[in-house]
Amino acid sequence: MVTTSQSANLASTTFAAMSARRVLIFGGIALVAGGMLFGDIFAVFVLHQNGGQTGEALLAASRAAAVGNALAVKDSFQHIGGLLEDHGTKVDAHGHMIGAGYLALMLALLQPYVALPQTKKRLLAWWFVAEGLLLPIGIFLIHYVGLAYSPSSVIGWASVLADSAGAILIAVLAVEAWALWKHFRSGSGDTEPALPRDRRWESRILLSGGTLLVLLGFLYGAYYAAIDLYEHEARETRILKSMVENAISRQGGETTGVADYGSLAAERAVKIAAHAHIIEFGLLAILLSFIQPYVQLRELWKRRWVVVLLAGSVILPAFVPLELKMGLLAGGIADAGGLMVIVALLAMLTGVLRYSGSLDAAAGASE
Amino acid sequence: MNTAQKVLVFGGLTLATFGMLYGLYYALFVEHQTLDRMGSSLASAFVHAAEGHLPEAENAVESYASTKYDYVRQVDVHSHWIGLGMLLILMGAIFDHVAFSLRVRVSIAAALLAGALVFPLGVLFQTLSHGAFFASAAAVLGSTLVTIALAAVVWGLAVKNSETV
Numbered sequence: 001m002v003t004t005s006q007s008a009n010l011a012s013t014t015f016a017a018m019s020a021r022r023v024l025i026f027g028g029i030a031l032v033a034g035g036m037l038f039g040d041i042f043a044v045f046v047l048h049q050n051g052g053q054t055g056e057a058l059l060a061a062s063r064a065a066a067v068g069n070a071l072a073v074k075d076s077f078q079h080i081g082g083l084l085e086d087h088g089t090k091v092d093a094h095g096h097m098i099g100a101g102y103l104a105l106m107l108a109l110l111q112p113y114v115a116l117p118q119t120k121k122r123l124l125a126w127w128f129v130a131e132g133l134l135l136p137i138g139i140f141l142i143h144y145v146g147l148a149y150s151p152s153s154v155i156g157w158a159s160v161l162a163d164s165a166g167a168i169l170i171a172v173l174a175v176e177a178w179a180l181w182k183h184f185r186s187g188s189g190d191t192e193p194a195l196p197r198d199r200r201w202e203s204r205i206l207l208s209g210g211t212l213l214v215l216l217g218f219l220y221g222a223y224y225a226a227i228d229l230y231e232h233e234a235r236e237t238r239i240l241k242s243m244v245e246n247a248i249s250r251q252g253g254e255t256t257g258v259a260d261y262g263s264l265a266a267e268r269a270v271k272i273a274a275h276a277h278i279i280e281f282g283l284l285a286i287l288l289s290f291i292q293p294y295v296q297l298r299e300l301w302k303r304r305w306v307v308v309l310l311a312g313s314v315i316l317p318a319f320v321p322l323e324l325k326m327g328l329l330a331g332g333i334a335d336a337g338g339l340m341v342i343v344a345l346l347a348m349l350t351g352v353l354r355y356s357g358s359l360d361a362a363a364g365a366s367e
Numbered sequence: 368m369n370t371a372q373k374v375l376v377f378g379g380l381t382l383a384t385f386g387m388l389y390g391l392y393y394a395l396f397v398e399h400q401t402l403d404r405m406g407s408s409l410a411s412a413f414v415h416a417a418e419g420h421l422p423e424a425e426n427a428v429e430s431y432a433s434t435k436y437d438y439v440r441q442v443d444v445h446s447h448w449i450g451l452g453m454l455l456i457l458m459g460a461i462f463d464h465v466a467f468s469l470r471v472r473v474s475i476a477a478a479l480l481a482g483a484l485v486f487p488l489g490v491l492f493q494t495l496s497h498g499a500f501f502a503s504a505a506a507v508l509g510s511t512l513v514t515i516a517l518a519a520v521v522w523g524l525a526v527k528n529s530e531t532v
Contacts, residue, residue: 061410061413062413062416064413064417065413065414065416065417066416066417067417068417068418068419069417070414070417070418073410073413073414073416073417074410074414076413077406077409077410077413078410080406081406084406085402095446099449099450099453102453103383103453106453106456106457106460109456109460110376110456110460113368113376154399154400154403155395155399159394159399162394163391163394163395166387166390166391166394167391169387170384170387170388170391173380173383173384173387174384176380177377177380177381177384180376180377180380181377184368184373197463204528207461207464207524208521208524208525208528211461211517211520211521211524212521214454214517215514215517215518215521218510218513218514218517219514221510222510222511222514225506225510233432233435233436236432236435237428237429237432240409240412240428240431240432241425241428243413243416244412244413244415244416244421244424244425244428245421245424245425247413247416247417248416248419248420248421248424279450283450283453283454283457286457286461287457289461290460
């Protein structure tokens with residue numbers, strides 16, 4: 001069993017200034033926190049408004065169809081296309097930023113087994129974090145830049161930025177995988193000390209709680225795929241068909257059709273969000289269990305932030321589906337859950353910053 | 368790193384890289400065209416309705432539904448392969464905290480890897496032939512394998528935790 005002082009010593013040797021691991025841990029947490037913050041801002045200020053505007057545009061399209069105005073139908077759908085692109089690119093920017101952050105944290109765990117010189121490891125780490133930032137920025141800009149000055153009729157410059165960043169991320173991952181393979185083939189020792197094996201309360205709770213959250217997310221996803229997925233697809237086709245039939249027969253009912261379509265879209269969105277978020281938070285908790293030795297906070301506060309993070313990880317996915325029944329109240333509680341995760345994450349980042357600051361100061365004093 | 372961890376880490380990195388390559392290919396060559404097709408099918412359904420042509424309008428709705436069926440699954444394949452790849456890498460890192468013999472851990476790792484590969488592959492096959500039994504069976508088999516293996520990991524972690532406490 002590693003004692004607390006041994007664990008602290010080992011932690012300091014595995015967290016050298018400007019090492020690849022430090023870049024990946026800081027960059028990874030910052031990307032995850034940035035992506036989550038963006039998601040929370042999007043949920044509060046854009047998501048519902050965008051959904052309302054899409055519903056209005058669909059209503060305008062079906063009313064135009066009912067009076068035989070094909071030109072107005074086309075205009076409405078052009079507007080809907082823009083709104084959906086706005087929504088989709090923001091969701092993707094949120095998801096890709098968090099995903100890149102998770103991968104950065106995972107690469108930090110694997111650094112002892114990467115058979116490369118420290119300078120190359122550091123370079124790869126910087127490339128990964130920089131491209132992990134540029135990829136979501138490119139995705140975010142797709143809606144605003146469009147096809148301006150683009151030589152292609154379908155792909156704009158923002159897409160080029162996002163795709164290039166994605167390609168570089170893949171290249172970095174491929175080099176890391178190749179270096180791992182080289183390390184295991186050669187059978188030589190680790191290239192740097194492995195992360196300290198921390199078995200304290202906060203690490204164990206994050207590890208077990210995170211794995212349990214991932215399992216719950218899987219079970220919920222399986223339930224969704226078995227019970228809801230095909231029913232939702234069939235219902236969408238039914239609603240759209242009844243909307244065009246009503247328009248042709250001039251029977252009215254456009255508002256009901258659009259309301260049904262909106263309810264279906266909301267039901268689908270909240271269920272998928274619950275599935276994705278519970279797994280995401282589970283992965284985050286497992287990852288954070290590894291960096292606890294680097295979080296320089298009082299023991300009590302470390303435990304408090306772990307509890308806040310896990311509580312938020314349960315509250316958000318539990319209350320997102322309840323938005324259908326409880327409306328904005330559940331939405332507000334879910335957003336508060338997301339904020340709890342972000343605040344806990346930033347608190348841990350602060351702890352890691354304090355740790356690295358004290359480590360660098362001690363190193364400076366001994367020189 | 369023991370054999371189980373190597374299976375998980377290499378399998379995870381390979382899956383994550385593969386999922387990203389698939390996503391890059393999809394974004395460059397398929398996604399924009401698919402979204403255009405979806406949008407134009409739905410718009411033409413309402414344009415046909417405005418012109419009073421019911422069969423054409425219904426055909427356009429069917430075409431929209433079919434394109435969306437593919438789109439949802441193709442995006443799911445990309446995100447699930449990367450997500451499962453990350454999960455495998457993480458499981459590789461925590462596998463020495465799981466209280467089972469190495470042989471059992473290797474079996475769990477193999478089940479996780481096989482499930483993580485087969486589940487999105489089954490979903491991808493669903494787009495080749497809508498409603499094909501073998502595709503859905505592969506997706507169900509893969510997701511069941513991953514879920515059972517993950518439940519075993521949770522159990523192993525709980526046992527190890529109780530030993531530590």
